[in-house]
Amino acid sequence: MANEPSRITDNLLNVFNYCFVETVPYAFFKPNPERDIPVKLVGKEYHCExxxxxxxxKYNERPLTYYSKGKLAQERRIYDKLGKEFPFMGEIEDGAPFTNAAIGLCAECAKKEVLTADSPEQMAVNLSGQLHRADELLVAKARAAMEKSLADWLAKVEKPEDFLPYNLTDFNALRDFICAVMLEDTSPVEAILREYREEIAGIETKLRGLLETLPESWKAYAARSTAVFESMNDKMYHEYTVVFPAPGQMPEDYYIYRTIEKKRVLMFLEQPRVEELEELLMEVGFHGEWIDMVTSRLESLAHEKE
Known part of the structure; x- marks a missing residue:
């Protein structure tokens, strides 16, 4: 097990976001007064239709965020649809705080309106979401199983002296000890991997069949977390154009009606996924909290001895 997770899970998340969340690519950016508009952007409102x-x-505070003219025109159309008064350009140029907006469906309404839809266009997006959730849960489930095996082993230790044969004097020794304990019985993790492979096989088959019937692009609702970053340029993203939600806010999923491209969905579908136990262990990586579990058990045994 490595100290850092490998890139399979990271790549899957990045490609999923590129397909369904923040769909513009990263690019070099230099503000151009004829093309880009500096805005004091402070937050965003998500409206359920x-x-x-x-x-x-609320967004992280920053002096200015650069909008492309096309993106700001989109904002104006959303304001008009909501019946809100869009600020004058003079106010924006003078640095008046601006809140952008989005119209979609909240998670509760999406359960009735989107997640049960039977149109091929929406089903393809929904299946992609199911595949994404399976990818994300795989590592979380595997880590939980590995931590349980360590906790169960530690619970059986009766006295501090039982740790002496392992010579736990430095980080490397602790890491090797923890990995050895977790690898004594990998059957729970293997079962999780097997269930994952069976689940995604069914999803992939259905999704491929749907994609064969769909055009190169179509419109559908796609979930967007209120916790993700967003670019205010409709062609690319860069540090000058991106805003991040401030920490400490409860994230929600809003479903936004948007254009979906078949080639991007296929890209997500065809990404390498975890197939072998060794790959899954690498994805989980090694975590400092596991050392805390060992030291906490040692301390509790020492107190019991006193």
């Missing part, structure tokens, strides 16, 4: 719920997200 079904129930009327409004979720407000």
């Amino acid at each position: 079904c129930c009327g719920k409004v979720s407000t997200v």
Whole structure:
């Protein structure tokens, strides 16, 4: 097990976001007064078009964020649709705080309107979301199983002296000891991997079949977390154009009606996924909390001895 997770899971997340969340690519950016508009962007409002719920997200404070003219025109159209008064350009240029907006469906309404839809266009996006969740849960489930095996082993230790044969004097010794304990019985992790492979095989088969019937692009609702970054340029993202939600806010999923490209969905579908136990162990990596579990058990045994 490595100290850092490998790149399979990271790549899957990045490609999923590129397909369904923040779809513009990274590029070099130099503000151009004829093309880019500096805005004091402070937050975003997500409006549910079904129930009327409004979720407000505060952005990390920064002096200015650069909008492309096309992106700002999109904002104006959303304001118009909501019946809100869009600020005058003079106000924006003078640095008046600006809140952008999005219209979609909240998670509760999406359960009824989107996640049960039977149109091929929406089903393809929903299946991609299921595949993404399976990818994300695989590592979390495997880590939980590995931590349980360590906790079970530690619970059986009756006195501090039982650790002496392992010579746990430095980080490397602790790491090797923990890995050895976790690798004594990998059957729970193997079962998790087997279930994952069976689950995604069914999803992939259905998704491939749907994609064969769909055009090169179509419109559908795709989930967007209120916790993800967003570019204010409709062609690319860069440090000058990106805003990040401030920490400490409860994330929500809003479903935004947007253009979906078949080639991007295929890209996500065809990404390498975890197949072998060794790959999964590498994805989980090694975590400092596991050392804390060992030291905590040692301390509790020492107190019991006193």
